[in-house]
Amino acid sequence: MAKLVQFDRTGGPEVLAIRDVATRAPGAGEVRIRVDAIGLNRAEIMYREGGYFYQPVFPSTLGYEAAGVVEAAGEGVHDxxxxxxxxxxxAFSQSAYGTYGDSVVLPASAVVPRPGNVDAVTAAAVWMAYITAYGPLAESGQVRPGDHVLITAASSSVGLAAIQVARHVGAIPIATTRGAGKKQRLLDAGAADVIVTDDEDLAARVAEITGGTGVRLAFDPIAGPGVETLAKGIGPGGHLVVYGALDQRTTPLPNARSFPALNTSTYTLFEITSDPERLRRAVAFINAGLASGSFAPVVDKTFDLSDIAEAHRYMEANGQVGKIVVTVTHDDTTS
Structure with missing residues (x-):
């Protein structure tokens, strides 16, 4: 038997239940993994609440990230x-697969080798964050050495990864946070400057930091009307990349009737994880950064799988700096 986290209706963390289900053999193109650690993401909260871009199919599991050991490989899996x-x-839909459990079946295309010197907790904190940052900051070619990059909601796992990726490509990361309590931690994490948006005028501070040139790229998971404020800090011909929708209000098209010209786009990491060649390049880039020490995932707190609802409540409180990871304890005396 396997333990899986499932839910039968949308709602708060209380809808999550840990259930014993029959362990199934992986099918063609699938692998079964003994899970040792699970990385939590804001997408899973939105999915659980029914506010994600696709809806759960009940009973639904959830989860995009994990690390562990292969238990079995299905037909056609040779790697x-x-x-x-x-x-x-x-690299999959949560309505079809999920990582919240102690033994899960997943598509082999969503599984990557874990270097022996990378422990499970660290590995579970890597891929959502660093692939999300990799696309606009490294693969796109939009960010050049010496460019300033504005990273909003920078204390999130993606924000911290974006700071490291920006540094890795020679750019200058400017982080934002709402309150002053996280400022020093963001500076310690590698931000060149931190703008506390509750206390400071963002556009004025960006102009001061960049000498009036503005940033080359703003990397934003919030969306909503706030993008118009971000646009004021982007230099001519710069880029606004929106990769989330934490603000559910309508997002305007900034600078549509004004100068300077601004390139605005949305982005999700699925653009990379659904393309084998792009994913191969992303994995090579991120593994190189991990090996060199340029990339070091920040884990804020760990929870046991039995406390999965509490882990979700902790994420919803928005107090963390970095990744929340759930660890899985296995009873090796039973099958």
């Missing part, structure tokens, strides 16, 4: 064998 340490990248 993985039982005993291989692996991690999971977000």
């Amino acid at each position: 993985f064998s039982a005993g291989d340490p692996v991690a999971v990248v977000p």
